[in-house]
Amino acid sequence: MPFYHRLGQIPHKRHIQFRQPDGSLYREQVMGTKGFSGNQSILYHIHPPTQVSEAKLLREWAAPVEEEGANRHRHFFTFDAEPGGDPVDGRKHWLINDDVAIATCMPTEPMNYFFRNSDGDEILFVHEGEGVLETIFGDIPYRPGDYLVIPVGTTYRLEMKKGPTRLLVIESTGEITTPRRYRNEHGQLMEHSPFCERDMRPPETLNPRNESGRFEVRVKARNRLHSYMFDFHPFDVVGWDGYLFPYALSIHDFEPITGSIHQPPPVHQTFAGPNFVVCSFVPRMYDYHPLAIPAPYYHSNVNSDEVLYYVHGNFMSRKGIREGSLTLHPSGIPHGPHPGKMEDSIGKDRTEELAVMVDTFRPLHVTRAALEFEDSGYMYSWLPPKE
Numbered sequence: 030m031p032f033y034h035r036l037g038q039i040p041h042k043r044h045i046q047f048r049q050p051d052g053s054l055y056r057e058q059v060m061g062t063k064g065f066s067g068n069q070s071i072l073y074h075i076h077p078p079t080q081v082s083e084a085k086l087l088r089e090w091a092a093p094v095e096e097e098g099a100n101r102h103r104h105f106f107t108f109d110a111e112p113g114g115d116p117v118d119g120r121k122h123w124l125i126n127d128d129v130a131i132a133t134c135m136p137t138e139p140m141n142y143f144f145r146n147s148d149g150d151e152i153l154f155v156h157e158g159e160g161v162l163e164t165i166f167g168d169i170p171y172r173p174g175d176y177l178v179i180p181v182g183t184t185y186r187l188e189m190k191k192g193p194t195r196l197l198v199i200e201s202t203g204e205i206t207t208p209r210r211y212r213n214e215h216g217q218l219m220e221h222s223p224f225c226e227r228d229m230r231p232p233e234t235l236n237p238r239n240e241s242g243r244f245e246v247r248v249k250a251r252n253r254l255h256s257y258m259f260d261f262h263p264f265d266v267v268g269w270d271g272y273l274f275p276y277a278l279s280i281h282d283f284e285p286i287t288g289s290i291h292q293p294p295p296v297h298q299t300f301a302g303p304n305f306v307v308c309s310f311v312p313r314m315y316d317y318h319p320l321a322i323p324a325p326y327y328h329s330n331v332n333s334d335e336v337l338y339y340v341h342g343n344f345m346s347r348k349g350i351r352e353g354s355l356t357l358h359p360s361g362i363p364h365g366p367h368p369g370k371m372e373d374s375i376g377k378d379r380t381e382e383l384a385v386m387v388d389t390f391r392p393l394h395v396t397r398a399a400l401e402f403e404d405s406g407y408m409y410s411w412l413p414p415k416e
Contacts, residue, residue: 031207031216032226036167037235037268039073047073060182060273062204068180070271072165075239076261083258090252092122092130094394100361104407105399107133107338108353115140116153116187117247120198123355124336124393128304131336131387132198133355136189142245143263145184148252150205151198152300152307153177153187154280154385156340156353158194162187165266166274167232174280174340174383176299178205180273184246184263195353197338197385203303224299228282231274238262280340280383285313290321294335294386308386312342315378324374327365334359334393335386342382349410356407357393368413 040047047055056077061069110121112135120132153162155175162169162177164185171177179185181204187194199205211222218225240262248255278299286296297308315323335358337344344350348367358364366374 031212031218031272033270033272034231034274035268035270036232037073037237037266039071039268039270043071049075055267060271062181062273067204068272070166070269070273072266072269075237075265075267078263080259080261081257082260083256085256087247087254087256090249090254092125092396092398094125095397095400097394100359101408102359102362102364103357103395104349104404105355105357106351106353106402106404107355108351109402110135112137112193114138116189116194116196117144121398122396123399124357124395126389126391126393128202128391129302129387129389130198130200131338131355131393132200133338133353134194134196134198136187136194136196139189140186142247142256143184143186145182145246145248146179146200147182147248147250149201149203150181150302151177151179151200152205153179154197154199154338156195156197157192158189158196159191160187160189160194162275162277163264164232164275165264166269167235169230169232169275169277171277172279175277176280177275177277178300179275180204183275185275199302199307199387201302201305205300205302205307208298208301208306223284223286223296224278224282228278230277232276235266235268236264237267238264280309280311280385283309283311285311287314288316289318290316291323291325292316294388297386304391305387305389308388310337310344310382310384310386312381312383313379315374315380317378322371322375323377323380324366324371327363329363330358330360330388332360332390334389334391335364336389336393338385338387340383340385342380342384344382344384349404349407357395360392367411 056074058072115138116136119136120134122132124131244259246257299309300307337356339354
């Protein structure tokens, strides 16, 4: 993150003695990216974070992918997948490549362990449900529409509190940042950005746990899931400060950029990852040129795959789409509005659509598990109706 934050108790200087009430030292941990040249925070533990009592491999992480056929547009009904599991083991992966994996999850079981992704940052988009993202940095309450941005190496647990929880999960193999064009040379978001630091919600409370027992932390590392047992609660941090921490950003706080004619997808960009971007389509006024066509023009993804996850509302350019639909428009073939949608959009002044888009700059692969929920006729839905 490009701004500084602190929470809890910390000494007035880095790397000096900081003692507990009984006189023993708190254990300082520097948690940073890119060696010692990226964003970092310094955390102070009650116990040494290196004291592991047991380690074992649980399973491979990557989902098997389909044997590829003709390059074509794809549509999947994610709501048709059965709920189950917890917020990690319950993830169903739909699309993956070497940069990013896109999954959904409707957990029915609590997390009785802690989780850490050590391969890259994560975004959990909350489609439904309320609760608390508990992390080593403190707690962040969440609600529908929140992006929960969790940096690599962050130990966390999702505490589901109200209603069923439904998530769109974006697993990156690198750092997730705000778009570069919205930041000045110091990293501050500028006035033309569709959101600012005021919209970002870092951890609110820090409740250090000095508890003994048997605590499991599951870690995704090297594209495998590992289990580590600790004799103390992993949330034993009494204070921290720095530039690396999880935060929430509500899609409802994204301020849309509009114009007199149709604006291209980059105006909706919210995050950037390695070889992919994340965009937010939110309720907004339509184009106001007297001859405007609010529906998007046909376009070719010459070197990117476009994924849309439909959250709420009536998406202006599509037929046959429903809440929870996930579409893939791959590079190599043009796509655009369904028949009649351009004409239907003329004269309308507003849309209430809500969707999350992920554009990747390397091809995505469809998992075998996704095929059960595919709309097999989607590629041909642009054909005119038969008379």
